Amino acid sequence: MAGAQVQLQVGGSTKSAVTDSTGAFSLTYSGGTNFSLTVIPPAGSGLGAVTYDGVAVATYNDQYGAAGEMNIYLPGGPSVALPGSRNTFGCIYGNLLDTDGTTPVVAAPPSTAPDRTSPAACNGTQPEGVFNDGSTAISPGENGLVLFGGLRVVTTGAGGSFRIPLFTGNNGFAFSGSLWGGNYTGTDTGDPNTATAYFWEKFAFKPRVDLYTKPSNFPDTPVGNLVLEPFDPATNPKxxxxxxxxxxxxxxxxxxxxxxxxxxxxxxxxxxxxxxxxxxxxxxxxxxxxxxxxxxxxxxxxxxxxxxxxxxxxxxxxxxxxxxxxxxxxxxxxxxxxxxxFLAIPSLQAPANNTTGQSRTPTLSWKAVPEATLYEVDVYDANGKLVWYGLSKNTSLSVPVTLGANQTYQWQAFAYEGLEMSDAIGRDLEATLAARWINPRHLAGLRRLPSNPVNEAYGRIAQAYLDTLGYIPATRPAGQRYLQNLLANGYRESASETFSFQTGN
Incomplete structure (x- = not known):
């Protein structure tokens, strides 16, 4: 992003720079005091701004004193494909059979399920909607499901047949993945309307199947039969x-x-x-x-x-x-x-909900959450689009961009346990927002979900990922220390309700 304004604040001193045509910037200062960094995109870019408050200098110095590189992702902009090797495509096909090894499992999806019908043939073109409905989260009540790599989902047709179209952007003509199939139809009561537990009734799992791909004229790779087993600890030692x-x-x-x-x-x-x-x-x-x-x-x-x-x-x-x-x-x-x-919820303090005449650079505050190590605060426009977000160990943060006059905004706070500033900087915020989407069609026990523009905006981002990639990328930071703590101790976060306020002139 060229032309973004970068502000470095150390105590009462502020330095600034503008990113060059490659998106790079460089700011220097001496001393060991923590610093705050704000990045404001150029007007009209459609991107949101970001603030990192109280960044530890040691995080970006190696043992020899050399400065480290900070990669920052601004939310909300359009994306384009980077140049590189072209995609290659292919299909795997086979049959899903019941526990007797002969009876075909033919999907009979509920009316609320998305259309995951297997394509009739690998016909040399990318099937329409290949990464749309077929990539949304599976839901209880669906049968005849087949998943490749846990990502790509189709349902079986006549004779229990399935065909899964896949692609890779890697410079190669073959790759492999796992195959899982079965009926996600088990419940604890036998009635989905009264159930409190939903699980696979039957399943099959192949840890590896191989797929061959080409730039055109999709090759079909056979993977044989998937034979179901009961997903029941009383009868299956697996x-x-x-x-x-x-x-x-x-x-x-x-x-x-x-x-x-x-x-x-x-x-x-x-x-x-x-x-x-x-x-x-x-x-x-x-x-x-x-x-x-x-x-x-x-x-x-x-x-x-x-x-x-x-x-x-x-x-x-x-x-x-x-x-x-x-x-x-x-x-x-x-x-x-x-x-x-569960971690306590941040209690929003100011601006209060549904207030008017607020500053166009408001200070947002919330109550501390016991055991939280980091907070995030987000400001959205009236349509739920992220305008600015900040990360801080403190319980208040001022919005560094000037909001529109007499406009309605919404704000929300998040608390994280175990997450440090160095873990959060450089994460893909768009993927983080997409992962926050509460999808009512996915959760079987969800009887109602109130309308919320922020959640609906999350859903649009999630759908954009599904339409282009076929999945929502992992959102966890990748720092080695963080991942080690994650596996040992688990991970907790909480999100407040959303408050609305209107700015003044």
């Missing part, structure tokens, strides 16, 4: 259970006695390979005290690259405030029960 308890004691304003007002739920995922996405194994809704036993794949203790990830969320359906816990187990500790202890 399946076991993992116990989880929800601790919501830190949350206030959540009425869990009424599922139409607040919910807490856990989604176990099978992370089967480092190059593949996790496969959702179920949805478990906590509607009372006590533990829930989640059905999961039983992992080999020697296969420590495979993990069960459990994503737990407490959601206030009146305000959309939420708290999230991510935890992991591998084959060595799979029998150890989990407790999802």
């Amino acid at each position: 399946v076991t259970t993992l116990s989880i308890t929800h601790d919501t004691s830190a949350l206030s304003g959540f009425d869990f006695s009424d599922p139409s007002k607040a919910l807490s739920f856990s989604l176990p995922l099978f992370n089967h390979a480092i190059h593949s996405a996790g496969i959702e194994l179920g949805q478990y809704y906590h509607l009372g005290a006590g533990a829930m036993n989640m059905r999961i794949v039983k992992l080999d203790p020697a296969a420590q690259s495979q993990q069960i990830e459990v994503d737990s969320t407490a959601l206030n359906l009146d305000t959309l405030a939420r708290s999230t816990v991510k935890q992991w187990r591998d084959g060595t500790n799979l029998g150890t029960p989990l407790t999802a202890k």
